[in-house]
Amino acid sequence: MILCDIGNTNAHLLREGEFVIESLERFLSSVFGGKVYYICVNDSLRQVLKKRENFIDLESFIKIDTPYKGIGIDRICACKSVHEGVVVDAGSAITVDVMSGGKHQGGFILPGLKAYEKAYKDISPRLNFDINREISLNSLPKNTKDAISFAVLKSLVLTIQNIADGKNIYFTGGDGEYLSSFFENGVFDRMIVFKTLLNTVEELKKGKFKC
C-alpha cells in the first residue's frame, strides 16, 4: 500500500513506512504495483489519476468541521490530526490553520519560500537572490540579499506567532522543519497529513464508507 499527498510541485509518498518526495513528473511516470491511496490539490493531475485503476482518491471520505469555504484537502488532512493548536504546511504555499477543540476555525495562506524568491526575481533582476537561511532576525539587514531574506522570514514568523498566541504550532511540508526552528512552541511532524490518510484507509477497509 502506498499513501500519497500530491501538491503543486511535488508528491509526498509514504511507501512501506518510508517517506519519499518526488517531482510530479517523476511521480507520474512511476509504476506502482499495489493500491495507491492519494489526495491531490492539483486539479488537472487529479483528472489524470482518476483514470488509473489502482489509484484511489480519498478526498470524498475526509471531512472537517469548519466555517471555511473551499479549504484544500491537504489542509483538511493536516488539521484533522491536530485537536488544539496551529497547523503550518510549508510547501509551494504556506498554509496556516487554527484548530480549537477539534474544530477548524479558519486560516490563511502565505507564499512558499520558493514562491517568494520567484516573486522578487520577477520584480527586478536586482532582487534575484536565494533566501539566506542563516539570517539573523534580530538585526537590520545591510545588503539586498539579507534585506529580502529578513523580510520573508520575519514576516512569516511574526504572522504565525501572532495567530498562535502561545498555542502549539505543528509544522509539516518541505520547509516545515526549517521554519519550526524559529518557534519555541514549534513541533515538526512529517506524518501529520499521513495520519489522516492512514486512518481513512483503515476505515475504508473496515467498510465504514459506501463506495
Added chain:
Amino acid sequence: MILCDIGNTNAHLLREGEFVIESLERFLSSVFGGKVYYICVNDSLRQVLKKRENFIDLESFIKIDTPYKGIGIDRICACKSVHEGVVVDAGSAITVDVMSGGKHQGGFILPGLKAYEKAYKDISPRLNFDINREISLNSLPKNTKDAISFAVLKSLVLTIQNIADGKNIYFTGGDGEYLSSFFENGVFDRMIVFKTLLNTVEELKKGKFKC
C-alpha cells in the same frame, strides 16, 4: 523643469507642481521640452535615458550615511527626507528603511501588493485572486480570497509595526496611502522622494557639484 522617479513598473513625475504616474512605455514615448532631472532603478532603462541630451541623472549627486551596501537610489532619496523614523516606499516592491539621527540604519524589502498577487497565481490557479483591500485583520479568514488577502496585509503590517517600534512611519509610492491607513503612527507623503530631488537640483543650479 520635470522631476522623475523611475521604478520597475511606472515613472512618477513632478511636472509644474503636478504629480503624474505613467507606465514606463508611455514615459519613454513622451516628448519633454525642458530639462528632465531623474533617478532610475531600472538598469536597462537608465542606459537608454543616458543618451537623451535633456535628461540629467541625479544619482551621482545624492549620498546617504549608511552601513548598507547597494541601497537603491529611490530608497536613498526617500530616506534623506526623514531625519527620524521608518520610511516605507510601496511600489513594485515595498522597501522599509530605518532612519535615526539622519543616518540610515538598514532596512528590508517585501514584495509589492501586485507581486504577491502574481506569486499566488504562479503557485496555483486556485490561488488566483486580487487582494481584498477591505479585509479585516481581526478575524480569521473563512475563504481563499480572504486567506490570501489577510496573509499579505497582516504580514506586511506586523513586520512594519515591529521594526517601527512606535516611531513615526512615512509612506510613499503607489500603495503607500492605502498601507498607511493600517497604522496610527503612519503618515502618507507623496513628496518624500521629490523633496530630495528638488534639493539636489537647487544645489546643482548653485554650482555645488562639479559636473
